[in-house]
Amino acid sequence: MEGQQKNKEKNKYSIIVPTYNERLNIALLVYLIFKHLRDVDFEIIVVDDGSPDGTQEIIKQLQQVYGEDRILLRARPRKLGLGTAYVHGLKHASGNFVVIMDADLSHHPKYLPSFIKKQLDTGASIVTGTRYVKGGGVHGWNLMRKLTSRGANVLAHTLLWPGVSDLTGSFRLYKKSVLEDVISSCVSKGYVFQMEMIVRASRKGYHIEEVPITFVDRVYGSSKLGGSEIVEYLKGLAYLLLQWSAIRNISSDK
Amino acid sequence: MKHIIKIITLLVAISAFWIGLLQASVIPSSHTWLLPIYFIVSLGCYGLLMVGVGLMRFPTCPQEALLLQQDIVEAKDFLKQKGVDVGGSD
Numbered sequence: 286m287e288g289q290q291k292n293k294e295k296n297k298y299s300i301i302v303p304t305y306n307e308r309l310n311i312a313l314l315v316y317l318i319f320k321h322l323r324d325v326d327f328e329i330i331v332v333d334d335g336s337p338d339g340t341q342e343i344i345k346q347l348q349q350v351y352g353e354d355r356i357l358l359r360a361r362p363r364k365l366g367l368g369t370a371y372v373h374g375l376k377h378a379s380g381n382f383v384v385i386m387d388a389d390l391s392h393h394p395k396y397l398p399s400f401i402k403k404q405l406d407t408g409a410s411i412v413t414g415t416r417y418v419k420g421g422g423v424h425g426w427n428l429m430r431k432l433t434s435r436g437a438n439v440l441a442h443t444l445l446w447p448g449v450s451d452l453t454g455s456f457r458l459y460k461k462s463v464l465e466d467v468i469s470s471c472v473s474k475g476y477v478f479q480m481e482m483i484v485r486a487s488r489k490g491y492h493i494e495e496v497p498i499t500f501v502d503r504v505y506g507s508s509k510l511g512g513s514e515i516v517e518y519l520k521g522l523a524y525l526l527l528q529w530s531a532i533r534n535i536s537s538d539k
Numbered sequence: 540m541k542h543i544i545k546i547i548t549l550l551v552a553i554s555a556f557w558i559g560l561l562q563a564s565v566i567p568s569s570h571t572w573l574l575p576i577y578f579i580v581s582l583g584c585y586g587l588l589m590v591g592v593g594l595m596r597f598p599t600c601p602q603e604a605l606l607l608q609q610d611i612v613e614a615k616d617f618l619k620q621k622g623v624d625v626g627g628s629d
């Protein structure tokens with residue numbers, strides 16, 4: 286117990302939030318993060334891809350309120366995609382743990398303490414939020430979206446045996462070194478990226494734990510993914526099924 | 540290990556079992572010939588069943604949407620006070 290307390294004091298959490306046209310959402314999100322993470326050392330790294338709606342102005346205003354050392358703006362000139370946004374944010378992370386979450390409030394900061402607690406209790410390398418267990422759930426999806434999601438999960442579980450119940454969710458906490466290792470070997474983009482990350486991590490033998498989260502579909506702003514998601518998904522699945530996953534030395538993790 | 544190899548191994552094991560059945564002819568071979576078709580059909584049924592069960596049991600959380608609305612109001616109030624521009628842009 287005492288050891289845990291000490292750990293809690295010296296751990297630092299870098300929360301990477303990619304944004305594209307999320308000016309209202311990012312402000313609400315930052316408020317909620319500060320509300321729910323009171324006695325934790327953390328920084329928020331916003332990776333904004335030159336949003337035309339003025340997201341960056343809002344972030345500067347938030348820096349005035351909360352401090353430039355707590356909210357870091359690490360912008361890129363134009364929309365370069367989600368996967369590389371994480372890599373970019375990671376380069377600037379100073380914590381020993383990294384949290385990845387969306388800006389659109391589908392990932393509620395009230396779950397952050399349970400991620401952190403789960404990690405401290407189990408020593409896991411990755412804690413991933415899952416919507417498909419008791420205590421979890423989704424709100425605001427139509428039948429089509431539910432059908433796609435279930436179909437995708439059944440297919441992926443039958444073919445990949447990932448050992449994680451929610452493959453496409455992206456609300457996760459990583460040991461920084463683990464994220465660096467996993468992310469450097471990922472090649473896919475968009476929707477499949479989240480799945481590739483967790484499947485690779487599980488293949489590499491990292492200790493993964495789950496916590497239930499609820500997911501409320503975005504209230505403000507518009508979705509940046511979409512399009513031929515199903516085709517992309519099937520391609521990604523085939524790719525993950527066929528490629529080699531080299532067994533790397535993971536002793537550095539222990 | 541290449542994951543696909545595990546799956547192929549599984550398939551090979553099942554085929555070997557099937558060929559064994561053919562050779563041994565414990566059951567009439569006309570039935571044995573149909574087994575792969577049964578196998579594929581039942582695999583498909585399993586998939587559909589899992590998706591169906593998943594859909595019926597899909598966990599929803601309408602109360603969370605309400606809680607989020609409260610959080611949004613609270614956050615907007617606070618941020619407005621602090622001079623962050625949270626009006627209008629939705």
Ligand SMILES: Nc1nc2c(ncn2[C@@H]2O[C@H](COP(=O)(O)OP(=O)(O)OP(=O)(O)O)[C@@H](O)[C@H]2O)c(=O)[nH]1
Pocket residue numbers: 302303304305306307332333334364365366367370386387388389391502503507508509510
């Ligand atoms: N920096 C950056 N952020 C992005 C990009 N695309 C999406 N994002 C952000 O990534 C997060 C997830 O994107 P969403 O559009 O919500 O994707 P989604 O959650 O699958 O789709 P929804 O169901 O509509 O929420 C949001 O915070 C976006 O602002 C990008 O190209 N660059």
Ligand SMILES: [Mg+2]
Pocket residue numbers: 387389391503
């Ligand atoms: Mg979203």
